[in-house]
Amino acid sequence: MEEIGAGDGNKVIALDAETFGHHFKDGIYFFESLISDIYDRGFETATISQAYDNADCKNITQINESTWSSTDNCVYPLWENPVNEVNTALWNLYREVHVEFIKRYPQETESDQNTSTVPIWKDTYKPGSILSILKLEQSDQFWWSTGVNIMSKVNFSKYMVSSVLDYYRQVIDSLDGNETLLNQLENIEKLLDGSLS
Numbered sequence: 001m002e003e004i005g006a007g008d009g010n011k012v013i014a015l016d017a018e019t020f021g022h023h024f025k026d027g028i029y030f031f032e033s034l035i036s037d038i039y040d041r042g043f044e045t046a047t048i049s050q051a052y053d054n055a056d057c058k059n060i061t062q063i064n065e066s067t068w069s070s071t072d073n074c075v076y077p078l079w080e081n082p083v084n085e086v087n088t089a090l091w092n093l094y095r096e097v098h099v100e101f102i103k104r105y106p107q108e109t110e111s112d113q114n115t116s117t118v119p120i121w122k123d124t125y126k127p128g129s130i131l132s133i134l135k136l137e138q139s140d141q142f143w144w145s146t147g148v149n150i151m152s153k154v155n156f157s158k159y160m161v162s163s164v165l166d167y168y169r170q171v172i173d174s175l176d177g178n179e180t181l182l183n184q185l186e187n188i189e190k191l192l193d194g195s196l197s
Helices: 027-040 048-053 085-104 129-134 158-174 179-193
Strands: none
Touching: 085 129, 085 158, 085 179, 129 158, 158 179
């Protein structure tokens, strides 16, 4: 609340709906407390439409990559933790699976080949392979493998990481069981066996 109240001008508070219940059983109470604190401090709220209607518009020349948790030093502090072996291994596997997938299904333009994700709008993929790669396009695998402390809880779930490994196995199978990728996958499984959940 101190940060929200600091400085002049309007503020935007953006949180995932799951913050208020999906992974946090007391989330609805947190939501009520947040709203109460806002009004108790004399602030007013507005819908996005109301804020937009009353805003001065200006051209934006650049948008910096960021998340709600970004700091000056780190864009993804809650999704990328270089000191956590499981998280680092997942990022490496993610990148290498995408590189191999794009090699297997080369695209028409050079710009497509330089992307870090798979251009899913193309229809040149083996049946079923596109669904497998799409299942990897989610951030939960990184969120639940960082091991950082959030609200006095360690952000690590062996179950969430294990479940995404099944998706990796499907994609690797569609790449004819690439042995290097399979070894990386098995290494993550071994790391998980030694990790606390």
